[in-house]
Amino acid sequence: MDGIRVIACDIFGTTVDWYTGVAEQVGSLIEVDGTAFATEWRRKYVPSMDRVRNGERDWAYLDTLHRESLDELLDQHQLDPAEETRQKLVRVWHRLPAWPDSTSGLRRLREHYTLAALSNGGFALLTALVKHADLPFDCILSAELARAYKPDPSVYLTAAGLLDVEPHEVLMVAAHGWDLDGARDAGLRTAFLERPAEKGPHHAADRAADVAADFSVSSFDQLAEVLNPG
Structure with a gap:
């Protein structure tokens, strides 16, 4: 070396x-199993970046990719939190x-x-x-x-x-x-x-x-x- x-x-x-941090914050913001939600959200991490790397979409920074993945998950869970809550959910990755x-x-x-x-x-x-x-x-x-x-x-x-x-x-x-x-x-x-x-x-x-x-x-x-x- x-x-x-x-x-x-x-x-x-x-x-x-990330697992503990995201799970705890998500569970405090929406009525969902925070640990399961965190795992599902993270699973979308690499595929969302792959679409940028492969040229399937224009450059977008990670907050945008996290927001898109979040909206997909909320639809899957039949949840519709307010826009303010969605923004807070994206920012759980900042803390x-x-x-x-x-x-x-x-x-x-x-x-x-x-x-x-x-x-x-x-x-x-x-x-x-x-x-x-x-x-x-x-x-x-x-x-x-x-x-x-x-x-x-x-x-x-x-x-x-x-x-x-x-x-x-x-x-x-x-x-x-x-x-x-x-x-x-x-x-x-x-x-x-x-x-x-x-x-x-x-x-x-x-x-x-x-x-x-x-x-x-x-x-x-x-x-x-x-x-x-x-």
Whole structure:
């Protein structure tokens, strides 16, 4: 891992607990099983971005995609909340809790590396989320800056270019194999951070045994130990 200058961290599932955060907020806004609704909503995440990547629709930032998915789900559940409630539901993705190890581990890493949030979330979403969760990132690199979505290589290469480093000087940290596959294809180095509870108790998350990465860890604290054992 010599030569790493930047650590780029995925956000949803890797750094913050989207499942718990979305489920609790949804349950407080509409009469529905928040955990089931959160899972259904998240399942629409990658397909909605795929339509942008495949050119089936024009660029749209993540709040727009979340709103479209939300409206579909509400129709399926035969729910018709007011527009104000729908807007609040979209913004639940702006306020998600950090995993217990995220803040402490990121602070340790920040002593030696530039830390970047590299996410498919929009710039405004990520700004609000990082502030709400008190995450010590040096910068936010939204996919919105590349007008593309991970795992499109332009997202990773835009991040490296904006920070004036070579792709191989960036370590991408994520809890999702597809994200690390995209980063590796773009020339970045990769670390898998295993989050068994990412999708809640009834759905399996990606496992280290099934993901190709330069190495795997179970927390940001462990990542700090691996990169700076002294």
